[in-house]
Amino acid sequence: MSDIPGTLPGIVITGASGRMGQMLIKTIVASDKCKLAGAIERTGHDWVGRDVGEAMGGTALGVTVTDDALEAFSQAQAVIDFTAPAATVEFAALAAQARCVLVIGTTGLSEDDLNKLSLAAHHATIIRAGNMSLGVNLLTKLTKMVSAALDADYDIEIIEAHHNKKVDAPSGTALMLGEAAAEGRGVSLNDVRESGRDGITGARKRGDIGFSAIRGGDIIGEHDVMFAGEGERIILRHVASDRSLFAKGALKAAIWGQGQKPGEYDMLDVLGL
Numbered sequence: 001m002s003d004i005p006g007t008l009p010g011i012v013i014t015g016a017s018g019r020m021g022q023m024l025i026k027t028i029v030a031s032d033k034c035k036l037a038g039a040i041e042r043t044g045h046d047w048v049g050r051d052v053g054e055a056m057g058g059t060a061l062g063v064t065v066t067d068d069a070l071e072a073f074s075q076a077q078a079v080i081d082f083t084a085p086a087a088t089v090e091f092a093a094l095a096a097q098a099r100c101v102l103v104i105g106t107t108g109l110s111e112d113d114l115n116k117l118s119l120a121a122h123h124a125t126i127i128r129a130g131n132m133s134l135g136v137n138l139l140t141k142l143t144k145m146v147s148a149a150l151d152a153d154y155d156i157e158i159i160e161a162h163h164n165k166k167v168d169a170p171s172g173t174a175l176m177l178g179e180a181a182a183e184g185r186g187v188s189l190n191d192v193r194e195s196g197r198d199g200i201t202g203a204r205k206r207g208d209i210g211f212s213a214i215r216g217g218d219i220i221g222e223h224d225v226m227f228a229g230e231g232e233r234i235i236l237r238h239v240a241s242d243r244s245l246f247a248k249g250a251l252k253a254a255i256w257g258q259g260q261k262p263g264e265y266d267m268l269d270v271l272g273l
């Protein structure tokens with residue numbers, strides 16, 4: 001990892017052509033707290049070898065898209081990765097080799113993937129969250145608080161809505177909120193999670209935490225946590241209306257991570273919540 005005192009942290013973006021990849025690049029270019037140090041796409045992608053700004057349809061940024069992630073990571077202070085689980089696990093191993101900060105927004109990671117990230121975190125500072133926004137991270141605290149205050153007479157249902165290109169369900173955010181609700185109740189989410197209702201399901205099991213996923217159009221990300229009791233419902237809601245929200249949170253994490261020891265962190269650590 002290169003570390004020149006007094007210079008802005010250089011950040012590499014993986015999955016540069018993706019919805020979040022492009023949003024992250026625009027956000028870095030507009031920031032005076034960091035600079036774009038690299039842009040990664042997989043081997044064979046038609047952006048490789050092109051200036052990333054021009055590939056995005058704008059002016060040149062002086063950064064050529066590369067498929068050599070290790071070389072790019074070694075020249076940077078941080079990497080921000082919003083790609084797909086298999087790619088994220090590979091990038092984490094490379095971030096460990098390069099000893100850099102890695103911010104992970106990718107969702108849909110399996111237990112096995114998470115174990116591999118934990119291994120990489122022996123050498124890399126890894127900050128991971130299913131949602132990088134202040135609002136959602138605050139909502140996890142509120143969810144835990146409300147869940148702890150109510151008993152299982154209140155059925156907890158988490159309803160999320162996303163665009164029609166999203167590949168994983170429930171969303172990473174819904175799972176964060178579910179974990180917070182389970183924690184508030186003092187149970188393990190794995191023991192009470194209900195995410196596949198279809199057909200003759202039988203009556204709702206007391207204490208379950210239910211998940212429903214809507215997919216359609218260009219919805220950026222909406223999450224409700226419903227506590228449904230007799231005669232009343234309490235609904236905590238977050239609506240994202242701009243993807244830059246996630247990019248700004250990720251940049252904050254990449255900058256916060258400078259000077260932190262290798263290990264695993266989340267946005268609650270970054271935001272001090």
Ligand SMILES: NC(=O)C1=CN([C@@H]2O[C@H](COP(=O)(O)OP(=O)(O)OC[C@H]3O[C@@H](n4cnc5c(N)ncnc54)[C@H](OP(=O)(O)O)[C@@H]3O)[C@@H](O)[C@H]2O)C=CC1
Pocket residue numbers: 014015016017018019020021040041042045082083084086087104105106107108129130131132133172246
């Ligand atoms: N934590 C948070 O706050 C947020 C998390 N997300 C999550 O971020 C992830 C990405 O979302 P989004 O940007 O919408 O998805 P996109 O499909 O638009 O982008 C994913 C990008 O990753 C690239 N990619 C996939 N595999 C590899 C690889 N092996 N090497 C290099 N690049 C690769 C894709 O390239 P190609 O097209 O060539 O496959 C694509 O450019 C999802 O998991 C999503 O849930 C999204 C928003 C906020």
Ligand SMILES: O=C(O)C1=N[C@H](C(=O)O)C[C@H](O)C1
Pocket residue numbers: 107130131162166170171172173174220221222
């Ligand atoms: O895929 C998305 O778009 C989003 N993914 C994250 C999730 O799975 O919760 C965060 C946000 O809701 C957008």
